[in-house]
Amino acid sequence: MRRLLVTGGAGFIGSNFVHHVLEHTDDHVTVLDKLTYAGNLASLDGLPSDRFAFIQGDIADAGLVDELFSRADAVIHYAAESHNDNSLHDPRPFLDTNIIGTYTLLEAARKHGTRLHHISTDEVYGDLELDDPTRFSESTPYNPSSPYSSTKAGSDLLVRAWVRSFGVRATISNCSNNYGPYQHVEKFIPRQITNVIRGIRPKLYGAGENVRDWIHADDHSSAVLTILDKGEIGETYLIGADGEKNNKEVVELILALMGEAKDAYDHVTDRAGHDLRYAIDSTKLRSELGWKPSYGDFEAGLAATIQWYRDNEQWWAPAKDGVEAFYASKGQ
Template sequence: MRVLVTGGAGFIGANFVHQTVRERPDVHVTVLDALTYAGDEASLSDVASAITFVRGDITDSPLVDRLVGEADVVIHFAAESHNDNSLSDPWPFVHTNVVGTFTLLEAVRRHGVRYHHISTDEVYGDLELDDPAKFTDQTPYNPSSPYSSTKASSDLLVRAWVRSFGVQGTISNCSNNYGPYQHVEKFIPRQITNLIDGVRPKLYGTGQNVRDWIHVEDHNTAVWAIVERGQIGRTYLIGADGEVDNKSVVETLLELMGQPADAYDLVSDRPGHDMRYAIDASTLRSELGWTPQYGSFRDGLAATIDWYRANEGWWRPRKDATEAKYATMGR
């Protein structure tokens, strides 16, 4: 099998590539990545000899057409994904998430290639803290930021291309990922690397916002289950029943790293900060037989801490610039 992975030098994509090379020797992986600030070829250094790497933009139609024509499956991870960045400059999110997805869909339509689209639970908006409901594939879209609205737009393009043109496509909307190779601007790695540096973690607002956490390796095993056994045209929600509020995440990190549970600082909340996400992944489990391998969020968090401690050479070059940017924002 020849698999084209867009965004394969980013967080989730790089982990997908590592996992595929490790567990599926019969699959040849080609990575297409523009290597923006969130993508780093160093994330693929350990598997570089086993894959084909192409630096390029998913909106480059001739390049995309050539690579799609050489593939059996396209798995589309590439996206601008950081909410804070989308609030300060929305255009890159429109360019990559909407125009890029359109470019890929046209290519898979021309070549008749199987396509899987990676998306987010943020397209559904948020839930109240005391609401027992969870997101399902029938939940109406209600995005609240330029990031989530462009991801919702890309999802709708996929649905239209499947229905109108017969594209062999599926979609997955996943809850918040964590694990190795995640940029230090993101919530969990930022707090871990702050603690490694002896800096107190920072928590938006009062820390009541709830996210449904899943280890990136569990996400990627679910993606393979959908690619191999999923029903064309279906949307599958990926989650590991990992609802935890941000305050508890920080307190657990502090405890695991040998610090007092209250050794953090509150900073101003970001605009439009969604209150709660929660995924109902029952279809994925019952229809495709998928289950997460990490038994608890705490176990996955401990493994993630170990990875950042052991891989300072990977994240250190990004740290100073990230904290300088947050300092200008008062966060």
């Protein structure tokens, strides 16, 4: 039984990973989470107390991080400020968490010789033209376009430097857009699902032509566990499930799956610097480590996600009104 430390484990993707690990392994998981607005202890309800522990704290707290690393066999680093709109409104928290926080973890990994896996995003690569036949790969140059993606790019480069300069035992994964249970209602898919549940018309940025490469959070979790077990130190692996859809298609599919007219949505002002298209080539992960997604069908995964939000209104309702008030103030 390994002792895993998961930073940001009360957030969307991190909490899904914690559930996945406890279901599929015998490992013990300790979560370190600051519990900012995106962290939710309710996402960790019902986990076995003999294999799970929660600690509220900041990844930039060097003393706390050092103590936790001394007891961990491996660390999976999900903690991040990750919302593009928020990064445009106030970039500073993104520097504090994504840069200084990652630096703090790397120094602890360096001191204790702890295995570290760093979770990143495909947004570090910038975007692709809508008609570009290529996809992002591990050799794609970084070209971030927002305070969020630029700080994630910076954290990736820190990991690479600590591997090369100090021999830190780390790997990196860059994943495409996630969807699934426990995602904050500020995000695109849960916002539209919960709008329909509440009788509010979904909102679509601009013409809705922006393309994202969607992956269910459970598939992301299985990929990260595969990299932790089989990945080569110092390597980067891209995680994707061949789920390219433009935002208009996603909104219309949500409406159709929820029994509404496919055109029952409103166009709103587009986001500043809105990237056109992301697309992931996960060949390296699949061919070298033998991983493959379980949700090969986006519609099936989306239907399951819709049902989860229908069944768990008590989880998302407390944040819903505040999120909609914020977007309304921006005309979105």
